[in-house]
Amino acid sequence: MSVFKFKEFEVAQDRCAQKIGTDGVLLGAWASADKNPYNILDIGTGTGVISLMLAQRFPSSQIEAVELDEDAFEQAASNFENSPWSDRMFCFHASFQEFFEEVDDTYDLIISNPPFFESSSIKENQEIDKNREQARFDEALPFEELIYGAYKLLDDDGIFACVIPHDREAHFLKIAAHYKLIPSRITHVKGTEGIAVKRSLIELRFRESDMKPTQLTIEISRHNYTEDYIELVKDFYLKM
Template identity: 35%
Template sequence: MSVFQFKEFLVDQKQSPAKITTDATVFAASIQTSSNFKRALEIGTGTGVLSLMLAQRFHQAQIDAVEINPVAFEESKRNFKNSKWESRLKVLLADFKQYRTNHKYDLIFSNPPFFHNNLQSQTNQGKNTAYHTNHLSFNSLATGLDQNLAEAGEVHIMLPSYEMSLFEEEMKSLGFQCTRSTALRHQVESKIIRFFNVFERGKTEIKKETAEIYLRDENNNFHPSYIKLMKDFLTIF
C-alpha cells in the first residue's frame, strides 16, 4: 500500500525504504510519558508515521525527527507538511551520530535498525541503512541518546528480544536503567515479537514495570488491547 490513510492524517510511503509496520504503529500508540513534555525527538523517522502519531496524541509537543536517507527525508517532510500539525513537526536530514542541538529533549523515541550480519540487499542501500546496524550501532545510538536527552528525560525504544538485551547493556554502561517494558505478542501464547522499553537516568535497583499487548485473540479477531490502542488511528475501528 503506497498511501496509508489514518483517521486524522495520511502517509505517503511510495519512496521510503522502510514502510509502515503494525509493530511500529502499536509502539507509537503505546508510548506513555508525562503529558506536559515540550520537546521530543525521533531517530530515523522514515515515512514520519511515528512522529505524526505522537503529534496527534500530545498536543503541546514540538517534535523533531532525524532521517539520514534523502528520499525518506523528502517523503516525511511532505507528510508532515500535509498534516494538521505541520507547525509542531520538523524533519532534519542528518546523521544521528553527529546530531547535536543547543537544547535537550524531554522524550526521544526510535524504532532503530537492528539486523546485524544478516543478508543484505545488493541494490538497495537505503533499505540496508533502515534495517541493519551498518551505520548506527547500538553503542552509537546509546551515546547519541545520552548526549541529546534532558537530565530527567525518557528514552522509548522498540527492538526484538535479543537485540533489546544488547541495547540495554549499552544503556546501563551510560547510567540508564530500563524502568518500563512492554512485550508485543501476536496472541497470548505466541512468542514475543517486540519489546517496547523505557530508559531513564540514575534509577538504580528499581522494580521494572511490565505489560503485554496482543494483536489477536484466540479466535483470531483483533484483541481488545490492540483495539484500545489503535481506535484513534485506524479507520477500521
C-alpha cells in the same frame, strides 16, 4: 502514490524503503503514557509516522525528526507539511551521529524505531536493496551510537523510548546501563498467544525503577484483535 490513511492524518510512503508497519505504530501509541512531553525528537523518522502520531497525541508538543536517507527525509518533510500540525514539526536531513554532535538542545522524549537486525547477519551472497538494507540493518546506526546520542540529548527527567527485537533486549539494556539509562517501562509484544515474544517496547530514564515488564498480544486470530491492542491503537487506525 502509496498513501496510508489514519483517522487524523495521511502518510505517503512511496519513496521510503521501509513502509509503515506494526512496530512503528505500536511505539507511537505506547510511548510516554505517563508524561506529556513538550520537546520531542524522532530518530530515523522514515515516513514520519511516529512523529505524526505524537503530534496528534500531544497538542502542545514541538517535534523534531532526523532522517539520513534523502528520499525518506523528503517524504517525511512533505508528510509533516501536509499534516494538521505542520507548524510544530520539522525534519533534519542528517545522520543521527552528525545531529547529536552538533545540537545543544535537550528533549523530554526521544523516540526511535531503529534498524532491526545486526548488519553482520547479512549473508555475502544476498542481494538486498541498499536503501532497505540501510533502513533495516544497524550498520548505519548501531545500538551503541543510538544510546550514546540519546544519553547526550535527553533531559534529566526525559524518556528515551524505542522498539527492538526481543532477542536483542538484554544486549540493548546492557549498553544503556553503561550510560546510567534504566528501564522504567517494558512491554513484550507477541503476535498471538502461544507464540514467542517478537518485540520489546522499552522506555529508559535516568532514575532507578522497580518496574516489571508487561505483555501485549496483538491478535486472538487473524484480524481478530485483542482488547488491549484495540485500546492502544484505536485513536489512529481507521477500522478500530
